[in-house]
Amino acid sequence: MKYEVVIGLEIHLELQTCSKLFCSCSTTFGKEPNTNCCPICLGLPGSLPAFNRRAIELAVTAALVLNSNVQLKSRFDRKNYFYPDLPKAYQISQYDQPLAKGGYLRIETDGNYRNIKLERVHLEEEAGKLIHSGESIIGSDYSLVDYNRAGIPLLEIVTAPDITCGREARLFLEDLRSILLYSGASDCRMEEGSLRCDANISLRPSGSDKLGTKAEVKNMNSFRSVELALNFEARRQAEILVAGGTITQETRHWDEEKKLTIPLRSKEGSSDYRYFPEPDLLPLILEDNLIKEISAALPELPAARRERLKEQFGLDSSEAALFTVNRSLGDFFEEAAGKYSDYKNLAKWVQGDLLYYLRESGKTVEEVDPQQFIELLALLDAGEINRPVAKDLLNEMILKGTSPQIMVQKKGLGRISGDEQLLPLVEKVIDENPGAVENYRQGKDKAIAFLVGRVLARSGGRADPGEVNQILKEKISRG
Ligand SMILES: [Zn+2]
Structure with missing residues (x-):
């Protein structure tokens, strides 16, 4: 049986604001750990979040350049999960009423254009950063946590399961980065973690419209590793299916060194996050005029x-x-x-x-x-x-x-030209290389190239080979 690969990407990128999404802490990268924090982004009791207008404008900008349908009313929800990089034990995110729905990005593969469809674009807050004592979370004795990043505005872009191979995923990401850079919404620096990508990948019999069991692949740190990881994963799943096995739904970790994916944990369903509306924020209502203004001010893409x-x-x-x-x-x-x-x-x-x-x-x-x-x-x-x-x-x-x-x-690097400047050099070279001159006289054309080379060397590369050639020939024929 022939299989086709189905890939959907989930991209997170930090918006290029000066301050965080719900507080006035700085977003500057590379500061001393836990210095860009306040009671709001640390979620201390009694603190209340308030919207950063700039973050919303940039999110709308990004949605517009991705042809996504900006919603006049959207809402923020609490996504509950327990993990040390999340000080509140919930993340303020968007769930069933995202900032923008649908959309597409046109990519070019081998001269053909293809629209990769998007499902949604939404706004959420960034989590803190864990720094593991070892190379990765697996095998580390302990981890440190830095909350400087917690609360930075994060845009989540979810594609439809519309991508068919690792290379297409890479092309999509390259074009996505390019368009978002131009729009000014994000600096898209993958090495600083301001753009990250996870992927869902599954296989199904060619021509079928039912999705197979998927694996989620994480920890791909460059566009190149996205391509490699997805190609590896597609091969791995194909081998299991061809051998009559079944795919386990799980999260897999891309090992950059070994160039393979390894199981990380079995995937929790979305209901496990116990989403509920964020009680500290009103629904986000956008004015039609604001969207029109942002749309009119978009730079050349x-x-x-x-x-x-x-x-x-x-x-x-x-x-x-x-x-x-x-x-x-x-x-x-x-x-x-x-x-x-x-x-x-x-x-x-x-x-x-x-x-x-x-x-x-x-x-x-x-x-x-x-x-x-x-x-x-x-x-x-x-x-x-x-x-x-x-x-x-x-x-x-x-x-x-x-x-x-x-x-x-x-x-004095100007060009050396004309008889006055070149003749003395030509004469010197003729004197020094009687053998080559004789060879040329006897019809060996190669000898002239050698002599030209000598003159050029004497000129410090400042003479024109054609001109030297001409003067040399004249001089030799005159004798
Ligand atoms: Zn803060």
């Missing part, structure tokens, strides 16, 4: 930017995609393009040598001055420097921020 880059600058698909995914690189390109009209050449340099030297030096594109970059290209275009010199200057410009024009003047 990745798909639109990709198309515009193609149209406005004549970029090809891969260039437009790069300058969209790498937003700051794209911003750099656009700023430089304002003052330099050979867009193709500009794009080539930005994605080629600029990116290369940035990686080499560990610098970011924000540290490079677009004006200086254009100066460099202009020197090259005018023939004042050649390509090897341009690359050296680019590297130095990135490292030290020195203007290419000034470097050319100071170091």
Whole structure:
């Protein structure tokens, strides 16, 4: 029997607010443990939560860019469970009346577009962070808890069981991150835990519309591990089913080292959370006008930017995609393009040598001055420097921020050209290499390339090979 894979994702991402969802504590990452806390986010008796307006605006923004249907009335519930990262022993979340319902995100796989459907987008508070003495909760002697994170506004996005393989899940997450970054709702930093993803995965006979028994996979710490973990899990389940076994409904933990999933605990049903309406908060009522205002103020989103880059600058698909995914690189390109009209050449340099030297030096594109970059290209275009010199200057410009024009003047790096400058070098090389000159005279064309190389070396790479070739041949034929 043939099986098909059915995957649904549950994504949590921290919204980019300055203060927490129900109190004024700071959300700054990396502070001394348990210093960004107050009676409200610690749930001390007598404290009362109050909405952070900015968090609600950002949640609505995220829902809108995901084509989700923002509800004018939603409600907060208490999700009860006992775990040390949860100081109140309940989490304020949304249950049967979420902030937004439905929606989709369009992804591109091998040139085809597909809408991955969403079930809901809701707002909740973040839990604290457990720091285990060992590598993971399994096998640790003890754990420490840091409540700085507790109460940070968290958006939960639940997809429909609409994803068919690990790769598609990764593409979905990449596009989700991109669109949310552009919207300004979240910084989506997976390494700081501000974007996390769990997955439900099951198999069913091909063509069936009934869902099979699912496993929930957790602890995937990068988009790459999401892809690997889901592909592993699909294979594991397929082997069990093919052998006539049955899948156990359980939560499984992705082991990044061993590249496999292991059972963590059997999954509790949602009724175990004993949801009930949060008595300390009124239902959230949104004005139609607020939604319209947020909608009107949405920035340009990745798909639109990709198309515009193609149209406005004549970029090809891969260039437009790069300058969209790498937003700051794209911003750099656009700023430089304002003052330099050979867009193709500009794009080539930005994605080629600029990116290369940035990686080499560990610098970011924000540290490079677009004006200086254009100066460099202009020197090259005018023939004042050649390509090897341009690359050296680019590297130095990135490292030290020195203007290419000034470097050319100071170091005398300008191009060497014309008989006056080149002839002395050519004559020297001819004197020093009588054998090669003789070979060329006897018709061995390779010998000229050798001599050109010698002249270029003597010029410090500042001469043009074509010109040197011509002067050399003339000089030898004149004798
Ligand atoms: Zn607080």
